[in-house]
Amino acid sequence: MKKINFKKFLLLFCILACVFGLTACTETISSDSAKESKKEQKLAAVSTELENWSVDMIKYFDVTSDDDVKANAENAISIDEINHDLYIVNPEGMNVATVEFCNSWVKSRSDLGRLKSIDSVELKISDETSTLGTVTVKTEYEKRNCTYEIVFDDDYNLSSAAINPVYTTGEKMEKAVLNTVIGMGTVFIVLIFISFIISLLKYVNNIGAKKEEKPAGGVENAISQIVTAEEESDETDDLELVAVITAAIAASEGTSSDGLVVRSIKRRF
Known part of the structure; x- marks a missing residue:
């Protein structure tokens, strides 16, 4: 009886394990594969529209001047209004990413030249969960080849766009050397400026020293003035004393003070 119960318990455990295993597999399929499959179906339905918009934007850039590209972007004039066609991209109108795409093209035009051909378009x-797909367009221009990477989100809005000109090894080395020279030149200029500032510090110290010397000079001047005043006062007192003594001698002798001359005065107290 015990052996039968144990077998039943083991059979029930195996059944439950299989049920939980199937449940886990079902959740994995619904959360990953099903979502990816749904995105693929959605992308396949609009692939032509996304590719056409990307190619038309590249052609629009090539035949439009930089000033007009800027003006249209500032006034939010989309390619729908320019080509008089309906596009699935940016259903709510031109967004910030499209304006940045226009600005990037204006900066890149001088490196590319005129468009010669569009070699391939791949979607x-x-x-990423926040974006739907990426259109890669390989093109050939007068000066060099260029690859566009245009990313769209789930609502068919332009999410981002990159313009990648293909540079030769020599051009890359030239840019690297130029960046190095500019960087080192900037560092040297800053160091020279700092050295100049440091050289001016000695004048600041001299100014401080002069300010400290001014009070000492003032005290010395005051002392010299006091000493001079005392000496002048002593000379005045001596002259008055000589005059008094001369008058006293003349009175005691009954003579005039004109002939009397006092040579020196010695104090006895």
Whole structure:
């Protein structure tokens, strides 16, 4: 009886394990594979519209002047209004990413020249949850080849766009050397400026020293003035004393003081 119960318990445990295993597999399929499959179906339905918009934007940039590209971007004039066609991209109108795309093109035009051909257009599903897919367009211009990477979100708005000109090894080395020279030149200029500031500090110290010397000079002047005043006062007192003594001698002798001359005065007390 015990053996039968143990077998039943083991059978029930195996059944439950299988049920939980199937449940886990079902959740994995619904959360990952189903979502990816849904995104692929959505992307396949609009792939032509996304590719057409990307190609038309590249052609629009090529035939439009920089000033007009800037003006249209500032006034939010989309390619729908320019080509008089309906696009699925940016259903709510031109967004910030599209304006940045226009600004990037204006900066890159001088490196590319005129458009010669569009070699390939490829649409791939995005690995990021916030974006739908990426259109990669390879082009050939007068000066060099260029690859565009245009990313769209789930609402068919332009999420970001990158313009990647293909530079030769020599051009890359030239840019690297130029960046190095500019960086080192900036550092040297800053060091020279700092050295100049440090050289001016000695004048600041001299100014401080002069300010400290001024009070001492003032005290010495005051002392010299006091000493001079005392000496002048002593000379005045001596002259008065000589006059009094001369008058006293003349009175005691009954003579005039004109002939009397006092040579020196010695104090006895």
